[in-house]
Amino acid sequence: MVNIRDLDPCASPLDYYGAELRRIREEAELKQGQLGSIVFCTGSLIGQIETARKVPTREFSERVDAALDTGGAFSRLVGLVLRSQLPAWFQAYAEMEARATYISSFQPQLVYGLLQTEAYARAVLGVRTEGDLDAKVEARMDRQRLLDRENPPLMWVVMSEAVLHQEIGGREVMRNQLAHLLAMQKREWVQVQILPFAAGAHVGLMGEFNLLRFEDDPDLVYTEDFVQGHMTANPQAVREGSLRYDHLQAASLSVEDSAALIARVMEERYGHQPEPDGRNVA
Template identity: 55%
Template sequence: MAHVKCLDPGASPLHFFGSELRRLRERAGLTLAQLGDIVYLTGSMIGQVETAAKVPKDEHVPRIDAALGADGALVRLWGMVKRYRLPVWLRRIVHFEATALEIRTYQAQLVHGLLQTPDYARAVLGVLRQDELAARLETRLERQEVLAREAPPLLWVVLDESVLYREIGGRATMSRQLEHLLTFRETDEVQIQVLPFSVGAHTGLSGSFTLFTFDGHPDVAYAEGYVDDWASLNSEEIRTRSLRYDLLRASALSPADSADLIARVMEERYEHRPEHLA
């Protein structure tokens, strides 16, 4: 007899949705494979939605609802599910970065983790605690391996100009960090723009945030907080943050002009002339 994973409907709204999907499927007398055939998904995908291991796309839900004769119940429930945070395990930043096709991020305080040098990352991670720093640093740097894949995600970063001047780890560390940013100037998969002070008020004043685009899964909006991080697949939240990001990108310097500014800050503030200008 095949092992059937027990469900915990109270674990999260996503788990409750999965348990209702399983209940309705079993009431209809359909196997995972049979339901998958009807709605043009694999039985494995249906099973992973039932156990909250995967998130269905918006267009999947009405098809599943109709196939199970749920009379709109799953569609209405899905609308509620999207208004809540994703389960902690599903919103781990490593998971998002490893599976995304495109990562769009605005960083108000720091260089994004995927672009940090070891010294810069060590200084950031060691601000509040030094315990297990080596292990935490290794984990941070391992995340950057996604950029070295044969088919890496498109990473589009908008940095507030203040990031260039905030001396994380000291002048030498900052100089090397800015030089590292310049190594991506000829890389199509990594685009870096700087949002200059001259812009004044802008749509990123409330803080850093990231948008992830996936293949076969809904987009996710993500942000790190002081105590915890949060993630949402609410379509309204995605639209709002996408607009905010597009406006930030439009207000920022072009990638070429941004690289010139980074090089200028390196030389004028940190007294380090970039190699290509030496």
């Protein structure tokens, strides 16, 4: 067990969060169990967070801020904590993603992370993960907060039709995920196109990639392999990525026809179907 007195607040954002939580709690003359009762959790959880053995959620942080009257300190700090739970090689991209004014993404196998439901993300991340799965899911969900900003980035996502048919997490998870895609398309700054099977060979066969554009910084192109991600502002790479993306958009269904296809797959493949005895199942 970690000795709380030896916790180094400089070791990581998580350690700093834990050290600050302990310091402010003790200044308030509250025991772990007392604070836990106020924020609707166990004293054990408070102890685990104070010793950096458990990653706090944003909801927990907001409750602690209210309970300890911190002026929102933990709500601000938890963003750094959650970002630190992302793979080290992905953190730089996440920072640039949060600053982008325009995001273009091509996804041949999975729903783009910013559009995933929590259950879908849990199924994806749970296939092969090390460490705290809850923390990794919370970190992915926290990335999506940029879509709720006052001035969110414009986002255009092209996904292969295969994404709709690849069952991740079970039929109910997929149905809810496709419903979420349809709901997100109602936001004027989010557009989704489906690249149909009928398109045949296409310029995205080499795999997924994202393009990020900024107001004052050079454009970036981001790709991934099975080991890590690669981000570059090389003009030739950005030019090539932009050209490929234009071709993918041109080969895809319109936004309206894409929504219709998503809705049809949602009902036909993941809708409520009767069992042999006549009962309906999800």
